[in-house]
Amino acid sequence: MKNIPQVNEKVLELVQTVAKEPAVADALKLIADQTEIAMQEQIELCEIEAPTFHEEKRAASVAERMKRYGLSNVHIDEIGNVIGVRKGSGNGPVLALGAHMDSVFPAGTDVKVRQEGNIYRAPGIGDNCSGLRAILQVLRALEAQKIETVGDIWFVGTVGEEGNGDIRGSKHLCANNKLDGFIAVDSTDVGRVLYGAVGSHRWRLSIDGPGGHSFAEFGKAPSAIHAVCRAGDKVADIQVPADPKTTFTIGTIKGGTTVNTIAAHCEVDVDIRSVSNEELLRVEAEILSAFEGAVKAENARWGVTDETKKLRLTKTQIGNRPGGMRPHDCPVLQAARSAQKVLGIELTNYGMSSTDANAPMSRNIPATCLCSGGKGIGAHTVNEYFVMEHTELGPQLIMLAALSLAGTKNTEPLL
Structure with a gap:
């Protein structure tokens, strides 16, 4: 990596x-000593199915x-997040893990988890039962060594991070609580620290009209497919910046019934991504405008004035993940990278992704996403497996960063 x-x-x-x-040194050692106990917990959690x-x-x-x-302060909030609060000494920051x-x-x-030596096979064993294992390891170590912090540390199991869950648990947590810092724990590569959150907005845009026979109704009925083609032509020419990286695509298109029919229905799914919320919203507005204009143009092409015979556009948002970036001097990033150095972990991926950290980053809350340790292979497939090697590094990294941010008896909080 260059220019880090x-x-x-x-x-x-x-x-x-x-x-x-x-x-703290004893807690770090305890985490290493309890890798077998922690792995058993990861297995037990994996064997409880938890679809989004x-x-x-x-x-x-x-x-x-x-x-x-x-x-003692553990509850499940109205959306389903599990929140356990470990109180600090008072008047300190609130950090969520x-x-x-x-x-x-x-x-x-x-x-059901199948073990083959140090390899554990099951859907979800790595993503994200390893993350749950890691934060629970941190909690056990802090409690066992009676480590006091200045700030409060919240231990959180979030709902709805995957797919159409749309990070709803993280968004709800950040919208309804005063948080001063956030560390999401997802994936397994301890060399990764995220400074950017890739936001994504997804839309299903449906165009509907009366349709008709391709010969008999020609010139009378506007075509839903033609309107989508008009919009696609405009969308294809939208200009986006390379930095902040911003992308868009019409990912699917469905419509029509037969070759000799003026299409009564056509729909597309559109994906828009950026690490900048401003760019995300700008491109989104251009794409929606292109479809609105295309419907008007197709109706006008055939001189359709009867509202019952016009094409109409239906816009349905099917994904809403906010984006954001943290400055490189962000205390959470600095604490995480410093903890890597102290533990001898090489920074191998300083980048951007889409995780539960999107929600706090979009609100300018100091945040990052760290990883659980071990090695996860084949995430999101039924052939997923987890290799139990250096699994202690994840919770050690998370704990050391968290204590530095929340402050200890001997140090002031970085947050």
Whole structure:
């Protein structure tokens, strides 16, 4: 990687100080010593199916574990997120550690874990049961060593991160609570730190009219397919910046009935992405305008004035993930990268993705996404598997960054 900003030396020194505190050093060792216990917990959580929108059983298990590990303030909010609060000494920041509970697999999928040496096979075993395992490891270690923090640390199992869940749990959490920092935990590569959140808006745009016979109604009935073609021509020429990276595509198109019919219906699904909310909204507005204009143009082409015979456009938003970027001096980014250095983890991916961190980043809350450790292969497929190697590095990284941000008895919070 090139042109990676430097780590602030003062932040690095603070993280080093935190890591040398006896209780913290013991907690880091405990995490390593309990890798087998943690792996068993990852298996148990994986074997509780949790399709997006139906995470209730896994949520109940996560809540019970938080209570068992020492949190008294645990509840499931109105949208289904599990929130466990570990109070600080008072007047400090609020830092959330969040791992999503849902998987992409429908109810009835076989989620029984099969072990082959240090390889564990099951849908969802890595994405994101490894993330849940990591934040629960952090909680156990903090409680076991009675580590006190200045700020509050919230342990959160979020709902609806995947697909049409549209990070609804993270969005709800950030919209309804005062958070000073957020670390999402997703995927497994501990060399990854995200500074950008790729936002995505998705629309299903449907055009409907009376249709008719291609010969008998020619000149009388406007075509839904022709209107979509007019819009597509405009959309194809929309200009977007390379930086901030912004993209768009008409991903699917459906319509018509037979070759000799003026189409009464045509619909497309459109995907728009950017790390800038401003660019995301600008391109979205241009695309929607192109379809609105295309419907008017197709109606005008045939001189249709009767409202009952005109084409009409229906706009349905089917995805809404906000985007955002954090400055490189963001305390969460600096704490995470410093913790990597202290633990001897090489930064191999400093980039952007779409995770639960999108919601806080879009609200300018200091945030990033870190990973659980181990190695996840084949996510979002029924052949997914998880390799249990260096799994301790994920929770060690998360804990060290979190303590530096929340502050300890010997250090001031970075947040």
